[in-house]
Amino acid sequence: MEQSTNTKVNWTSRRTYVAGGLIAATLSVGILIGTVVSGKVSAMRSFSFAGSSAAPLALPDPIPSSNSFSSIVNRVEPAVVNIATTQVMDRKSKRHHAGEEDDPSEDFFFHFFDGRPDNGPKAERSLGSGVIVDKSGFILTNNHVVEQATKIQVQLNGDTTKYTAKVVGVDEATDLAVIKIDAGRELPYAKLGNSDGVQVGDWVLAIGSPFGLNATVTAGIISAKDRAGIGQQFQRFLQTDAAINPGNSGGPLVDMAGQVIGINTAIITGSRGYEGVGFAMPSSTAISVYDQLVKSGRVTRGSIGVSFQEELGTNHITLKSLGAPYGVVIEGVEPGSPAEKAGLKGGDVITSINGTAVKTGNDLVNPIASAPIGSKVKITYYRDKQMKDTTATVEDRTRVFPNTQGRVSSTPDDNAPAEFGLHVENLTPVRAQKVGIEGQKGVVVSEIEPASFADDTGFQPGDVVSEVNGMAVTSVDDYRKAVSKLKPGENVVFKVLRRNGDRVMTMFLPGVVPADAKQ
Numbered sequence: 337m338e339q340s341t342n343t344k345v346n347w348t349s350r351r352t353y354v355a356g357g358l359i360a361a362t363l364s365v366g367i368l369i370g371t372v373v374s375g376k377v378s379a380m381r382s383f384s385f386a387g388s389s390a391a392p393l394a395l396p397d398p399i400p401s402s403n404s405f406s407s408i409v410n411r412v413e414p415a416v417v418n419i420a421t422t423q424v425m426d427r428k429s430k431r432h433h434a435g436e437e438d439d440p441s442e443d444f445f446f447h448f449f450d451g452r453p454d455n456g457p458k459a460e461r462s463l464g465s466g467v468i469v470d471k472s473g474f475i476l477t478n479n480h481v482v483e484q485a486t487k488i489q490v491q492l493n494g495d496t497t498k499y500t501a502k503v504v505g506v507d508e509a510t511d512l513a514v515i516k517i518d519a520g521r522e523l524p525y526a527k528l529g530n531s532d533g534v535q536v537g538d539w540v541l542a543i544g545s546p547f548g549l550n551a552t553v554t555a556g557i558i559s560a561k562d563r564a565g566i567g568q569q570f571q572r573f574l575q576t577d578a579a580i581n582p583g584n585s586g587g588p589l590v591d592m593a594g595q596v597i598g599i600n601t602a603i604i605t606g607s608r609g610y611e612g613v614g615f616a617m618p619s620s621t622a623i624s625v626y627d628q629l630v631k632s633g634r635v636t637r638g639s640i641g642v643s644f645q646e647e648l649g650t651n652h653i654t655l656k657s658l659g660a661p662y663g664v665v666i667e668g669v670e671p672g673s674p675a676e677k678a679g680l681k682g683g684d685v686i687t688s689i690n691g692t693a694v695k696t697g698n699d700l701v702n703p704i705a706s707a708p709i710g711s712k713v714k715i716t717y718y719r720d721k722q723m724k725d726t727t728a729t730v731e732d733r734t735r736v737f738p739n740t741q742g743r744v745s746s747t748p749d750d751n752a753p754a755e756f757g758l759h760v761e762n763l764t765p766v767r768a769q770k771v772g773i774e775g776q777k778g779v780v781v782s783e784i785e786p787a788s789f790a791d792d793t794g795f796q797p798g799d800v801v802s803e804v805n806g807m808a809v810t811s812v813d814d815y816r817k818a819v820s821k822l823k824p825g826e827n828v829v830f831k832v833l834r835r836n837g838d839r840v841m842t843m844f845l846p847g848v849v850p851a852d853a854k855q
Contacts, residue, residue: 405541405553405555407594408541408590408592408594409541409543409553411526411594412467412526412541412543412588412590412594412596413493413543413551413553414492414493414494414524415467415468415469415523415524415525415526415588416465416466416467416468416493416526416543416544416551416587416588417465417466417467417468417475417490417491417492417493418463418464418465418490418491418545418548418550419463419464419465419466419475419477419481419482419488419489419490419501419515419545419586420461420462420463420488420489420490420491420498421461421462421464421481421482421485421487421488421489422461422485422486422487423461423462423484423485423486462481463545463547463548463582463583464477464478464481464482464544464545464583464584464585464586464587465477465481465543465544465545465583465584465585465586465587465600466481466490466515466586466587467526467543467586467587467588467596467599468523468524468525468526469525469526469528469596469626470525471522471523471524471525472516472522472523473516473517473518473519473523474504474514474515474516474626474630475490475501475514475515475516475517476512476513476514476586476599476622476626477512477513477514477515477585477586477599478511478512478513478585478586478599478601479506479507479508479510479511479512479513480511480585481513481585481586482503482506482513482515483506483513485503487500488500488501488502488503488515489501490515490517491550492519492523493550493551494551497519499517499518499519500517501515501516501517502515502516503515504516504629504630504633505628505629505630505632505633505634505635506629507625507628507629507634507635508568509568509569509570509571509635509637510568510570510571510617510621510622510625510635511567511568511571511601511602511617512599512617512621512622512625512626512629513586513629514626514629514630526588526590526595526596527594527595527596528595528596528597528619528622528623529591529593529595529596529597529619530597530619530620531574531597531598531618531619531620531621532618532620534558534561534574534591534597534618535558535561536557536558536559536560536561537557537558538557538558538591538592539555539556539557539591539592540555540556540557540558540576540578540589540590540591540592540597540598541553541554541555541578541589541590542554542555542556542576542578542579542580542584542587542588542589542590542600542614542616543587543588543590544580544583544584544585544586544587544588544600545583545584545587546579546580546581546582546583546584547581547582547583548583549583552584554578554579554580555578556576556577556578556579556614557576557577557578558574558575558576559575559576559577559613560574560575561574561575562698563575563615564697566602566604566615567602567615569701570621570637570701570705571601571617572618572621572698573598573601573602573615573616573617573618574589574597574598574615574616574617574618575613575614575615576589576598576614576615576616577612577613577614578614579610579614580600580603580610580614581603581609581610582608582609584600584614585600585601585602586599586600586601587599587600588600589616595619596619596622597616597618597619598616598617598618598619598622599616599617599619599622600614600615600616601615601616601617602614602615603615624706636709636732636733637705637706637732637733638704638705638706638707638708638709638711638730638731638732638733639673639674639704639705639730639731639732639733639736639737640673640674640675640678640680640704640713640715640728640729640730640731640736641669641670641672641673641674641675641676641731641736641737642666642667642668642669642670642673642675642680642686642700643666643667643668643669643670643836643839643841644664644665644666644667644697644700651844651846653827653828653829653846653847653848654829654844654846655685656827657805657806657827657829657844657846658683658685658718658721658844659718659720659721659722660685660687660718660721661687662687662693662694662695663685663686663687663694663695663717663718664685664686664694664695664696664697664699664700665683665684665685665844666680666681666682666683666684666685666686666717666842667682667834667841667842667843668682668836668839668840668841668842669681669682670736670737670839671839673731673736674728674729674730674731674736675728677728677729678715678726678727678728679726680715680717680726680728681719681842682833682840682841682842683719683831683842683844684717684718684719685717685718685719686700686715686716686717687716687717687718687723688714688715688716689703689704689713689714689715690703690713690714691714704730705733707730708730709730709731709732710729710730710731711729711730712727712728712729712730713727713728713730714726714727715727715728755815755816755819756788756789756790756793756819756849757784757785757787757788757789757790757791758781758784758785758788758789758790758795759781759782759783759784759785760779760780760781760782760801760812760815761779761780761782761812762779762780762811762812763776763777763778763779763780763800767780768780768800771798771800771835772798772835772840773798773800773833773835773840776800776802776833776840777802777808777809777810778800778801778802778809778810778833779800779801779809779811779812779814779815780798780799780800780801781795781796781797781798781799781800781801782797783797784796784797789847789849789850792847793830793845793846793847794845795830795832795845796834798834798835799832799833799834799843800832800833800834801815801830801831801832802831802832802833803829803830803831804818804819804822804828804829804830804831805818805822805827805828805829806829822849823849824849824850824851825848825849825851826848826849827846827847827848827849828846828847828848828849829844829845829846830844830845830846831843831844832844832845
């Protein structure tokens, strides 16, 4: 017991000595650091400003930068206005219904509501922009900024007054509108330039009220011209990477001469905000629309009643198979239209209008759309590889093309045969009635396999294939025989009938048979 006690006491003593040593060491280090810091502080406290011979800086007179856009902005910005609209709408009929996807080219706006119960009407308010183009108060903007508006208020740059505007006229086809305010005085206005002279790569400025922030200026370049395929037939845009956001719609796109060369209209976005892809309606189109709206309140366009799909119709494979050197292939002819009266049919290739070559859809549409109603146009076209001429009388487009319904599709049949990823069936009277294509011969498409040659070529369920490389198809057996002769790398053109509302369109779907096509 005694030995054990001594051992315990010795161990306790050792721990006491170790602890004491650590404390002493810590104190020593602390004292050393304190001395050093104290010395520095003392040195700092003993420092005194010795004075300087440096001259004070002076604020110079403002000199505009030679690279500044400010002179352009100063000229145009006073003519740019903020537009606030109010629409009284039933909550049961919202613009975006549940399950619907947003149009990728839509220019999204702020929408805020008045807090009424969900089962009643609501006041929906939107913000947009516009540009004064006449000192008496005429303003160019977008149709979608003012459509269905029960109240339109316009605020000028630097002015808190809100002017009530009236609609002079709208053009849904180009999404342009003209409104007017009465300010009781002459207003600053912007000059419209000629967008035909704009080149890809040119600097441009976008001015407007994104997110309600009045008089916001952004800069970019022209990214592309004559951009089609993102809107309606008469919407061919200037594309720009200048920042365009919700609220910019209707505002001007301005060139370095300070002229308006476009009306900002739409953006492509996945985030409902700027992603570098914006679109403006060219001033060449805006001027034409404006002049008609202020004169008569509406836009009149001529038509002969033909439809076409430009990217397929001008394909060299299709044209070669039809024996035409160039041109636009007619898909369909409106019943009772001038084109039908002139003898034109689906599958014809129009190569000139009034002696001017037709190589694009614009070449076909523009001279007819701008022709006076009642005038005649001379048309050169190819049919069965032979050139022909005819004459058609131009009519008002709104009378030639009535409203159409959605496309009718057939129900897929899992047991249908598949060639090139295309499932087809014999066109029985019942099936013909179901897809809305009666009195015709061919095979009906019931299903398209994803990522197949048929899918890439542009087939749709309900299409009726009537020819393959000029060979008539009246049954599934005919179709199999025709496609069995096709070889990898060979050009192929399918003649297809497609229902579009109350019309049957004649289309040509060209392609090159791939080595791995399903047969």
